[in-house]
Amino acid sequence: MKNTDNSDLIVKCLADKFLPLSLVLGLYVILHGNISPGGGFQGGVLVSSAVLLLYLAYGYKGAAATISGKILHKGEAFGAICYIVFAMLGIFYGFNFCRNVLFSRGEIGDIWSSGTIALMNYAVGLKVLTGVGFLLMLVIGLLAADPAEKAPDASEGGELK
Amino acid sequence: MKRTLLVVALLIFMSAGIFSVTYMYKNIPITYDGSNTDVYELAHNPTDYDTSDADGVASIIVKENLDKTRATNNVTAIVFDFRGYDTLGESFILLTAITGALVVLRKSKKRGEGAAKNEEH
Amino acid sequence: MMLVNYIGAVLLLATGFYVMMTKENIIKIVIGMGIIDYGLNLIIVSIGFNEGGTAPIFTMSELKPGMYFVDPVPQALTLTSIVIGACVTAMALTLCIKLYEEYGTLNSSHIRRLRG
Numbered sequence: 001m002k003n004t005d006n007s008d009l010i011v012k013c014l015a016d017k018f019l020p021l022s023l024v025l026g027l028y029v030i031l032h033g034n035i036s037p038g039g040g041f042q043g044g045v046l047v048s049s050a051v052l053l054l055y056l057a058y059g060y061k062g063a064a065a066t067i068s069g070k071i072l073h074k075g076e077a078f079g080a081i082c083y084i085v086f087a088m089l090g091i092f093y094g095f096n097f098c099r100n101v102l103f104s105r106g107e108i109g110d111i112w113s114s115g116t117i118a119l120m121n122y123a124v125g126l127k128v129l130t131g132v133g134f135l136l137m138l139v140i141g142l143l144a145a146d147p148a149e150k151a152p153d154a155s156e157g158g159e160l161k
Numbered sequence: 162m163k164r165t166l167l168v169v170a171l172l173i174f175m176s177a178g179i180f181s182v183t184y185m186y187k188n189i190p191i192t193y194d195g196s197n198t199d200v201y202e203l204a205h206n207p208t209d210y211d212t213s214d215a216d217g218v219a220s221i222i223v224k225e226n227l228d229k230t231r232a233t234n235n236v237t238a239i240v241f242d243f244r245g246y247d248t249l250g251e252s253f254i255l256l257t258a259i260t261g262a263l264v265v266l267r268k269s270k271k272r273g274e275g276a277a278k279n280e281e282h
Numbered sequence: 283m284m285l286v287n288y289i290g291a292v293l294l295l296a297t298g299f300y301v302m303m304t305k306e307n308i309i310k311i312v313i314g315m316g317i318i319d320y321g322l323n324l325i326i327v328s329i330g331f332n333e334g335g336t337a338p339i340f341t342m343s344e345l346k347p348g349m350y351f352v353d354p355v356p357q358a359l360t361l362t363s364i365v366i367g368a369c370v371t372a373m374a375l376t377l378c379i380k381l382y383e384e385y386g387t388l389n390s391s392h393i394r395r396l397r398g
Contacts, residue, residue: 034232037339039240041361076259080252087245098245103231108207109342114232120241120248127252131259135372138266142379167303171296178292186285193353195332201347204340219330219353227340235338235351239358251362258369262376269383 008057015057022050030125034114040121044128051136060144063137072134079127086119192217198224287328294321308381308390312374319367323360330356 030043054063090099102115112118198220203210207227215221222243223235232238240248294317301314330353338354378388385393 034234034237036234037236037337039234039237039361041365073263076256080256083249083252087249098242098249100230100242103229106231108227108231109233114230114238114242117230117232117238117241120245121237124248124252127255131255135259135262138263142266142269164304167300171300174299175292175296178295179289182288182292183285186288191330191332191353193330193332195335195350195352198350199347200336200340200349200351201345204342204345219355223338223351223354233340233342235340235354236357236361239354240361244358247359247362251365254366254369258373261373265376265380269380 012057015053019050019053022053023047026129030122031111033121033125034117035109035111040124041128044125045132047129048132048136051133051140055136055140060140063140067133067137069134069137069141072130072137075130076127076134079123079130082123083120083127086116086123089116193219195220203227284328284331287324291321291325291328294318294324306390307388308378309375309388311390312371312378315374316367316371319363319370323363323367326356326363327360330354 026043026045026047026049028043029038029046030040033039033043051063051067054066087098089101090097093099093101095101100115100117105115106113193216203224204227210224210228212221212224215224222239226232226235226238230238230242232242298314298316298318298321301317302311305311305314332350332352335350335352338351338357381393382388387393
């Protein structure tokens, strides 16, 4: 069993309260990109601050148990491919590259209103979200190679066979 | 000797910069004035506008935006529709920076875990 | 009112150059590079300002007759520039980590002597 020390109880409680707030606010800013200030880049950075909150409250072990780096790395490539597919819709319909061919669906002022602008917004939001989160997990994983973090793991007898 | 030369060069650079910026603020007119595009009329009848007397690219973009893209956010429409090619390049920069950081830090991650394993044997 | 923004951007540029050229710690050099990026972004955004204009978003319920917009094109180009600055800073800091592991010191004048 891991030893539970209550020395950072205040940080854990505050991180529990603020983590869903950052996720919901970031998703709101990404979704309403074409009718209010914001967009894909700004909302993606807001959502990726959840990784830092997890690391502050639960250490590297808690963050690595919740978020896996491989899924984030694949998600970033998926976001880039989606952006290129939506930009190539103009060529498939017979016009030039990166042309808004779905602009006549929906009313002015709705969320689904301006065709490929909204779709490109979601693709870029997914790309920034997963990309910055993966970069943060990479750098935090370097910090966890201290002997102070490895001490509970070594005493379990995993490598001393 | 080198440090005094550096400080003198930076002072010349700063004074030249402040002089040119005040000259630009006072004497050179801005291209897109914006006072002759009535935004209230444009928001309620988006299809009747005329771009024959435009002063700059920005006035054409603001007048044609609601009719051609139906997006109320002008900045997002410029970034993703009128100038979508630049955003493609910026996505590639994000991808390259993160993959480059992963490649550079790969050996140092293994060095950290390999050293801890070698200490225990 | 925009004159204050312009003079502030020129001061940021000069401060960034001074930090990059005289400091010896490599992390301080990376911080100086970031300060130059902020000064340039400020001057690009401040160029497209009209006196008395509002934000370039067609909010249907708050527009009154007689309003006009500020220039939206420099704001769109500054978005790209900010992301590029952040990516360059991230790559420079990973190179700093590798330098520290290879040479054991963060002082750039000591590193230059270790040749051969």
